[in-house]
Amino acid sequence: xxxxxxxxxxxxxxxxxxxxxxxxxxxxxxxxxxxxxxxxxxxxxxxxxxxxxxxxxxxxxxxxxxxxxxxxxxxxxxxxxxxxxxxxxxxxxxxxxxxxxxxxxxxxxxxxxxxxxxxxxxxxxxxxxxxxxxxxxxxxxxxxxxxxxxxxxxxxxxxxxxxxxxxxxxxxxxxxxxxxxxxxxxxxxxxxxxxxxxxxxxxxxxxxxxxxxxxxxxxxxxxxxxxxxxxxxxxxxxxxxxxxxxxxxxxxxxxxxxxxxxxxxxxxxxxxxxxxxxxxxxxxxxxxxxxxxxxxxxxxxxxxxxxxxxxxxxxxxxxxxxxxxxxxxxxxxxxxxxxxxxxxxxxxxxxxxxxxxxxxxxxxxxxxxxxxxxxxxxxxxxxxxxxxxxxxxxxx
Amino acid sequence: xxxxxxxxxxxxxxxxxxxxxxxxxxxxxxxxxxxxxxxxxxxxxxxxxxxxxxxxxxxxxxxxxxxxxxxxxxxxxxxxxxxxxxxxxxxxxxxxxxxxxxxxxxxxxxxxxxxxxxxxxxxxxxxxxxxxxxxxxxxxxxxxxxxxxxxxxxxxxxxxxxxxxxxxxxxxxxxxxxxxxxxxxxxxxxxxxxxxxxxxxxxxxxxxxxxxxxxxxxxxxxxxxxxxxxxxxxxxxxxxxxxxxxxxxxxxxx
Numbered sequence: 001x002x003x004x005x006x007x008x009x010x011x012x013x014x015x016x017x018x019x020x021x022x023x024x025x026x027x028x029x030x031x032x033x034x035x036x037x038x039x040x041x042x043x044x045x046x047x048x049x050x051x052x053x054x055x056x057x058x059x060x061x062x063x064x065x066x067x068x069x070x071x072x073x074x075x076x077x078x079x080x081x082x083x084x085x086x087x088x089x090x091x092x093x094x095x096x097x098x099x100x101x102x103x104x105x106x107x108x109x110x111x112x113x114x115x116x117x118x119x120x121x122x123x124x125x126x127x128x129x130x131x132x133x134x135x136x137x138x139x140x141x142x143x144x145x146x147x148x149x150x151x152x153x154x155x156x157x158x159x160x161x162x163x164x165x166x167x168x169x170x171x172x173x174x175x176x177x178x179x180x181x182x183x184x185x186x187x188x189x190x191x192x193x194x195x196x197x198x199x200x201x202x203x204x205x206x207x208x209x210x211x212x213x214x215x216x217x218x219x220x221x222x223x224x225x226x227x228x229x230x231x232x233x234x235x236x237x238x239x240x241x242x243x244x245x246x247x248x249x250x251x252x253x254x255x256x257x258x259x260x261x262x263x264x265x266x267x268x269x270x271x272x273x274x275x276x277x278x279x280x281x282x283x284x285x286x287x288x289x290x291x292x293x294x295x296x297x298x299x300x301x302x303x304x305x306x307x308x309x310x311x312x313x314x315x316x317x318x319x320x321x322x323x324x325x326x327x328x329x330x331x332x333x334x335x336x337x338x339x340x341x342x343x344x345x346x347x348x349x350x351x352x353x354x355x356x357x358x359x360x361x362x363x364x365x366x367x368x369x370x371x372x373x374x375x376x377x378x379x380x381x382x383x384x385x386x387x388x389x390x391x392x393x394x395x396x
Numbered sequence: 397x398x399x400x401x402x403x404x405x406x407x408x409x410x411x412x413x414x415x416x417x418x419x420x421x422x423x424x425x426x427x428x429x430x431x432x433x434x435x436x437x438x439x440x441x442x443x444x445x446x447x448x449x450x451x452x453x454x455x456x457x458x459x460x461x462x463x464x465x466x467x468x469x470x471x472x473x474x475x476x477x478x479x480x481x482x483x484x485x486x487x488x489x490x491x492x493x494x495x496x497x498x499x500x501x502x503x504x505x506x507x508x509x510x511x512x513x514x515x516x517x518x519x520x521x522x523x524x525x526x527x528x529x530x531x532x533x534x535x536x537x538x539x540x541x542x543x544x545x546x547x548x549x550x551x552x553x554x555x556x557x558x559x560x561x562x563x564x565x566x567x568x569x570x571x572x573x574x575x576x577x578x579x580x581x582x583x584x585x586x587x588x589x590x591x592x593x594x595x596x597x598x599x600x601x602x603x604x605x606x607x608x609x610x611x612x613x614x615x616x617x618x619x620x621x622x623x624x625x626x627x628x629x630x631x632x633x634x635x636x637x638x639x640x641x642x643x644x645x646x647x648x649x650x
Binding site: 036037038039041043044045046048049103106107108109110112113115116118119121123124125126127130182185186187188189265336337340341342343344346 | 473474475476477483486487488490491518521522523524525526527542543544545546547548550551552553554555556559560561562563564580581582583584636639641
């Protein structure tokens with residue numbers, strides 16, 4: 001099937017070349033980090049996780065969200081998702097790949113990364129995170145590829161795959177729950193020490209991930225002549241709507257607990273993020289942008305007319321995606337570290353090389369995604385062709 | 397130059413002999429007899445004495461600790477490394493800020509902060525490689541050679557006691573102490589309660605260096621130890637007790 005990725009239009013190759021350039025720039029930035037150390041980033045003694053871990057956290061959600069198309073299709077036999085299921089699985093593969101890379105670039109001693117496996121430590125959430133992430137990558141590779149290969153051969157996928165498909169469905173939420181536990185289980189960080197962290201993670205994932213799948217499906221309709229089907233997109237849009245409403249509600253619960261209880265230490269991170277604290281307001285514009293986008297998305301998604309219109313749906317999904325990225329990326333990490341354990345404020349801003357590395361990883365993810373989608377769509381397209389009569393392709 | 401099979405076998409044989417020999421010798425070398433013995437090491441810092449002598453002491457405890465352990469002095473506050481340092485009361489005990497009366501009494505009192513060597517250390521719980529671990533005598537250790545630099549321990553430590561080598565620290569060490577290893581970039585480090593001195597029968601360097609004798613070192617599990625008498629007589633507080641990590645650093649405030 002790989003041969004499908006080797007032929008393509010000029011646009012396809014230009015897009016890959018563009019991503020390749022970004023990957024190369026990111027790689028050069030990483031070489032600098034390799035030489036000097038994490039000192040090239042904006043992280044500090046007080047804010048010791050930053051942009052990398054933020055993107056990792058967000059992308060785990062994107063990866064987990066594939067289950068939102070896989071589950072209805074395989075579990076409830078929801079046939080309308082037939083065409084986009086593989087898109088979800090392949091998105092999960094590239095998202096997990098990005099997650100792993102973001103963890104890798106965040107390590108101070110990357111050459112020792114295998115120590116996690118050499119000295120397995122079940123009391124560390126990181127150990128479980130490494131297990132669930134790599135397991136999820138393998139499961140999606142296996143399920144996505146086998147199903148697509150069966151389609152390529154013109155048969156149904158083999159029955160031995162069924163247990164793996166169900167396992168992948170159960171596995172998906174676990175990757176995000178475990179990632180939430182990284183934050184949820186540590187004392188002394190008021191913003192993170194909350195039982196609603198895992199539910200919040202799931203709600204934001206199940207809105208931002210399917211939103212991305214909708215955007216990709218609408219994009220593929222334009223550039224690749226692939227129609228996922230109106231019904232599939234509308235069902236996904238409803239999933240995005242409900243999950244996003246839950247996501248906003250969960251945030252409201254956090255605000256209520258912090259402010260009605262009157263405990264200042266719990267209020268401080270929220271104040272810092274949305275209003276500024278002790279004269280520091282680095283992330284205030286970002287957080288408000290996030291929640292204004294969220295509000296716009298909410299209106300567009302809840303009103304049936306705008307949800308059904310593909311243009312306004314695309315705007316809504318893009319808003320959901322960006323809002324969730326700011327909220328979970330920037331907000332979650334800096335909010336957890338600010339104020340510091342000394343109730344002081346050390347501002348964090350990512351540096352240019354740090355952003356360069358992050359863009360490089362995103363580009364690599366989209367590079368892999370493009371190739372996987374090219375293969376998937378190539379297979380699906382070739383099945384639609386019935387006869388080639390005097391040089392003219394006649395569709396089924 | 398390619399290695400011949402014969403040479404490879406010789407090399408293998410030598411390695412085997414070497415391993416056997418080191419195992420045998422390892423058996424001979426046991427812990428030095430003079431090592432201090434304790435079941436729960438702890439520090440009691442007399443903040444009253446500390447305040448009285450602060451003008452003249454020149455923070456000897458910090459100076460000695462940092463020079464003995466090759467702790468670099470990095471001018472950039474964001475990248476700094478510190479094992480023991482002085483902090484204002486309201487930063488050391490932010491939860492006591494609300495207690496205006498206590499706060500006023502302790503105003504301008506210097507508080508020496510360092511790793512608390514908790515009974516229930518969150519940093520040990522989260523470390524994915526056991527690079528940080530708790531010894532039986534309560535000292536929370538740090539293995540610089542196993543640390544992958546993920547900084548999970550820094551996120552988990554509620555006391556901000558851990559530092560990370562964002563860059564190569566060696567150029568920032570004024571005078572290298574060859575008796576103690578210096579660190580490389582990309583690893584976490586912190587106070588290890590002078591485990592290397594305890595093994596030689598010496599008390600921690602900060603305790604020894606304090607001209608006012610404001611820091612007391614002892615074994616909490618030994619009822620006859622001086623530290624237990626002091627803790628019975630005086631009023632002591634610990635940082636963030638509500639988190640039940642049970643720090644072994646006590647601050648004598650009255």
